[in-house]
Amino acid sequence: xxxxxxxxxxxxxxxxxxxxxxxxxxxxxxxxxxxxxxxxxxxxxxxxxxxxxxxxxxxxxxxxxxxxxxxxxxxxxxxxxxxxxxxxxxxxxxxxxxxxxxxxxxxxxxxxxxxxxxxxxxxxxxxxxxxxxxxxxxxxxxxxxxxxxxxxxxxxxxxxxxxxxxxxxxxxxxxxxxxxxxxxxxxxxxxxxxxxxxxxxxxxxxxxxxxxxxxxxxxxxxxxxxxxxxxxxxxxxxxxxxxxxxxxxxxxxxxxxxxxxxxxxxxxxxxxxxxxxxxxxxxxxxxxxxxxxxxxxxxxxxxxxxxxxxxxxxxxxxxxxxxxxxxxxxxxxxxxxxxxxxxxxxxxxxxxxxxxxxxxxxxxxxxxxxxxxxxxxxxxxxxxxxx
Numbered sequence: 001x002x003x004x005x006x007x008x009x010x011x012x013x014x015x016x017x018x019x020x021x022x023x024x025x026x027x028x029x030x031x032x033x034x035x036x037x038x039x040x041x042x043x044x045x046x047x048x049x050x051x052x053x054x055x056x057x058x059x060x061x062x063x064x065x066x067x068x069x070x071x072x073x074x075x076x077x078x079x080x081x082x083x084x085x086x087x088x089x090x091x092x093x094x095x096x097x098x099x100x101x102x103x104x105x106x107x108x109x110x111x112x113x114x115x116x117x118x119x120x121x122x123x124x125x126x127x128x129x130x131x132x133x134x135x136x137x138x139x140x141x142x143x144x145x146x147x148x149x150x151x152x153x154x155x156x157x158x159x160x161x162x163x164x165x166x167x168x169x170x171x172x173x174x175x176x177x178x179x180x181x182x183x184x185x186x187x188x189x190x191x192x193x194x195x196x197x198x199x200x201x202x203x204x205x206x207x208x209x210x211x212x213x214x215x216x217x218x219x220x221x222x223x224x225x226x227x228x229x230x231x232x233x234x235x236x237x238x239x240x241x242x243x244x245x246x247x248x249x250x251x252x253x254x255x256x257x258x259x260x261x262x263x264x265x266x267x268x269x270x271x272x273x274x275x276x277x278x279x280x281x282x283x284x285x286x287x288x289x290x291x292x293x294x295x296x297x298x299x300x301x302x303x304x305x306x307x308x309x310x311x312x313x314x315x316x317x318x319x320x321x322x323x324x325x326x327x328x329x330x331x332x333x334x335x336x337x338x339x340x341x342x343x344x345x346x347x348x349x350x351x352x353x354x355x356x357x358x359x360x361x362x363x364x365x366x367x368x369x370x371x372x373x374x375x376x377x378x379x380x381x382x383x384x385x386x387x
Contacts, residue, residue: 006119007372014115014375015368017041019093021107022366025082025100028141029056034080038114038134045118047132051155055147059134060156061117065126065386072128072386075158075344076378077337078113079106079138088362104359105166108366110134112164112374119379126386131156137336142297144336153343160307161346162381163337164374168359170352172369175315175377176325177308177349183301184233184261185268186334187294191216191279193243194289197252209254212288213241216256219278227274234271235261235332261332263300301338304345311347314381318373333359351377 042061049062087101095101137143195207243254283290357363
């Protein structure tokens with residue numbers, strides 16, 4: 001294995017850095033403390049340029065190699081934000097903020113990229129420029145898009161970009177990647193149903209929005225089962241229903257919310273089209289009114305074939321080819337690194353977190369033993385691409 005010796009020398013310090021982030025989690029764009037610590041650490045490492053406030057609270061570091069004969073520039077990205085979850089790990093580094101925890105390992109992602117940035121700034125044994133990107137608001141805030149909209153790739157025109165995420169229950173010391181679509185698009189839906197309320201004893205004098213809602217929920221499930229190719233993937237989930245205040249009153253209105261997830265942009269368009277028709281048609285059949293608000297959030301995360309091979313080659317040098325899975329099934333979870341992959345070709349790889357509670361679970365914790373593998377993956381990738 002090619003876990004690099006420099007990581008061992010810094011492992012205790014990097015572990016404590018990760019645990020400090022874990023004790024002090026921050027949500028979405030409100031990652032001022034985390035961003036400040038990252039920026040300070042980059043400056044202390046001698047990174048050539050540190051830019052803060054990109055995409056509100058994002059941090060970018062520029063590391064130039066000893067030479068730059070080809071004008072090559074690559075981007076490496078980590079996410080910084082936590083989740084609104086109450087921690088139940090019982091670890092000594094448990095979150096000190098009630099209701100907020102790092103339940104997805106972004107504290108570890110930030111630490112691994114920071115460790116690699118330190119080594120790259122010290123050695124500079126590469127030909128070109130490395131851009132390290134520390135992004136806020138991955139968890140539903142589209143921080144990647146905010147950084148792009150703020151001029152990330154105009155100011156730092158990378159030719160390729162790479163992301164890394166831990167994966168619970170993939171053995172420590174293994175990497176895994178998915179060809180093509182690896183993570184789903186994530187869209188938000190809100191359906192407002194308006195009827196005519198009244199006494200529960202006289203339903204014929206009302207237009208019952210609960211009945212309309214029941215029909216809508218049934219119809220929504222058939223969008224996937226009867227409209228989407230069975231060999232394709234889509235998930236439509238109604239997750240909240242709100243309306244009504246009394247057991248003997250038919251309410252005037254009901255609101256539903258949920259998500260749509262697909263692994264294909266064409267299927268994404270199809271589901272939205274069918275949803276709109278179902279909402280309008282069913283409401284009309286009951287003489288009710290209904291409105292669908294469909295908000296496109298994260299696109300499908302798609303690995304570029306050539307850049308995937310770069311990621312596989314770097315991982316194989318770190319852990320051996322036998323420990324790199326290249327057929328990981330795609331997941332219906334979303335990832336806003338998709339915005340970066342739409343703008344620049346690249347790849348998104350997973351690193352084993354070992355036996356672990358799942359992501360977004362109150363008992364999840366990032367495995368600090370993964371830090372050497374992640375750091376070494378990043379520096380190996382740079383050496384191979386910019387050698």
